[in-house]
Amino acid sequence: MNPKQVAAEKAVEFVEDGMIVGLGTGSTAFWATQKIAQRISEGLTIRAVASSASTEALAGQLGIPLVPFSGIDHIDITIDGADEVDDQLNLIKGGGGALLREKILARNSSRFYVVVDETKRVHRLGRFPLPVEIVPFASNLTIHRLQELNCEPVVRMVQGSPFITDNGNLIVDCSFKEILNPVELQQQINLIPGVVENGLFVGMPTAVVVGYGDGTIQILEPQNRSGHS
Numbered sequence: 482m483n484p485k486q487v488a489a490e491k492a493v494e495f496v497e498d499g500m501i502v503g504l505g506t507g508s509t510a511f512w513a514t515q516k517i518a519q520r521i522s523e524g525l526t527i528r529a530v531a532s533s534a535s536t537e538a539l540a541g542q543l544g545i546p547l548v549p550f551s552g553i554d555h556i557d558i559t560i561d562g563a564d565e566v567d568d569q570l571n572l573i574k575g576g577g578g579a580l581l582r583e584k585i586l587a588r589n590s591s592r593f594y595v596v597v598d599e600t601k602r603v604h605r606l607g608r609f610p611l612p613v614e615i616v617p618f619a620s621n622l623t624i625h626r627l628q629e630l631n632c633e634p635v636v637r638m639v640q641g642s643p644f645i646t647d648n649g650n651l652i653v654d655c656s657f658k659e660i661l662n663p664v665e666l667q668q669q670i671n672l673i674p675g676v677v678e679n680g681l682f683v684g685m686p687t688a689v690v691v692g693y694g695d696g697t698i699q700i701l702e703p704q705n706r707s708g709h710s
């Protein structure tokens with residue numbers, strides 16, 4: 482079984498009737514959205530918000546009821562993927578370019594479940610280039626300031642053109658050899674004028690559900706509480 486699907490479907494077990502559910506973005510969150518749609522067809526009653534235009538379109542196709550952000554003041558649970566998860570359950574996100582909306586959803590969720598396959602686990606963040614969303618205005622200057630933080634910044638391109646986020650911004654993928662202090666780094670990055678948000682999610686997950694190729698899952702919780710089944 483697909484380990485991403487296994488992890489995502491486990492996390493959907495935590496969704497309950499009446500909840501406002503944040504839908505993540507990417508190939509793992511896709512499976513969660515599919516499973517939520519299945520549970521709705523079996524009688525589950527929820528309302529959802531989406532972390533990207535692509536997820537909004539998917540939810541619409543699947544008949545998941547979406548609620549405008551203006552109609553809510555909190556989110557009960559968000560299920561989303563990640564590009565890296567370290568031993569403290571800090572994350573790098575934004576491989577799909579949706580990091581800003583994903584962080585808004587995660588920050589406003591009572592529970593934030595991260596769903597990954599085993600390949601996403603690392604001891605220390607930094608193998609995956611850190612996505613940073615920046616405004617297009619004077620982007621070369623903003624990129625110089627990012628470079629001063631000892632990374633190699635590259636503007637994300639798609640088919641020869643800059644990737645444009647759902648918010649009309651650019652993504653700069655910043656290669657650090659190793660991220661020694663994610664707390665400090667996220668603050669340093671976000672202090673640069675022109676930076677909108679960065680893909681470091683520090684201390685945010687309620688739990689990380691890891692799917693394995695043999696169909697088993699592991700649920701990792703902060704403070705070393707974990708179980709493998």
Ligand SMILES: O=C(CO)[C@H](O)[C@H](O)COP(=O)(O)O
Pocket residue numbers: 505506507508509510561562563564573574575576577578579580583
């Ligand atoms: O942060 C994200 C999108 O911005 C995704 O959650 C992350 O890139 C993981 O994607 P996938 O589940 O496809 O491996």
